[in-house]
């Protein structure tokens with residue numbers, strides 16, 4: 001049975017606006033009950049009220065700052081205890097303008113807390129239950145910048161590279177035991193993230209509308225893809241890249257250093 005065929009509750013982080021709120025709309029229209037998480041309770045309640053009215057699904061909200069461990073614990077508890085949650089959508093994330101030179105250690109730590117620690121802890125909270133139930137899905141919103149250190153996006157790119165690797169590793173370990181893991185790699189998408197990180201989205205070329213991004217990501221979800229890159233025209237380019245990486249693996253365990261390093 002596909003994930004979609006089972007109408008389970010979806011817990012979405014960062015659901016007060018942008019990509020998360022759009023996923024909430026799409027999953028509600030597919031008949032899923034929702035649990036929406038973000039810091040701004042009024043905005044969450046606005047999204048929830050509209051979706052309850054338009055679709056009739058049950059929508060709960062959890063007001064939480066996922067960089068704060070007490071708030072994170074509330075969401076972890078719900079993920080552990082609520083057996084109806086069958087899809088965890090780790091979407092909450094922030095960008096930071098500029099590279100390593102201009103960002104402070106505190107700003108970098110904050111980005112790690114949201115983009116890495118929260119996503120990891122929430123997944124860890126749900127995995128034992130998914131394994132016990134023999135099913136469940138985790139969708140992690142990464143970014144194409146995970147593949148592009150050349151863009152000089154500092155910690156933001158590095159956090160998204162973590163999300164990509166983490167999702168692939170989860171799939172390798174848990175995929176055969178009923179846990180579906182998808183990493184979605186959007187490119188520039190028209191949301192508030194740009195303004196929040198001090199950039200004008202209108203200065204960027206090739207910006208996707210958020211509805212198109214989420215609908216494409218859901219096509220990948222319905223196909224049970226592990227990696228979904230909505231803007232990439234030729235999927236073979238990703239396959240070639242991934243195959244080249246895998247071809248290296250058997251050569252990496254050696255008793256001796258490669259010839260070029262032998263003094």
Ligand SMILES: NC(=O)c1ccc[n+]([C@@H]2O[C@H](COP(=O)([O-])OP(=O)(O)OC[C@H]3O[C@@H](n4cnc5c(N)ncnc54)[C@H](OP(=O)(O)O)[C@@H]3O)[C@@H](O)[C@H]2O)c1
Pocket residue numbers: 013014015016017018019020037038039040041043064065066067091092093094095114141142143144185186187188189190191192193194196
């Ligand atoms: N837009 C793009 O161009 C783009 C491209 C690639 C990847 N992405 C990724 O897509 C995801 C969603 O981004 P978006 O563009 O939709 O951004 P967005 O419009 O800024 O929305 C971010 C969401 O996360 C929530 N959030 C932010 N900080 C939070 C915190 N500390 N605790 C809990 N919730 C928090 C925000 O709500 P509150 O303010 O109410 O907390 C909001 O609901 C992110 O992971 C982002 O990195 C975006």
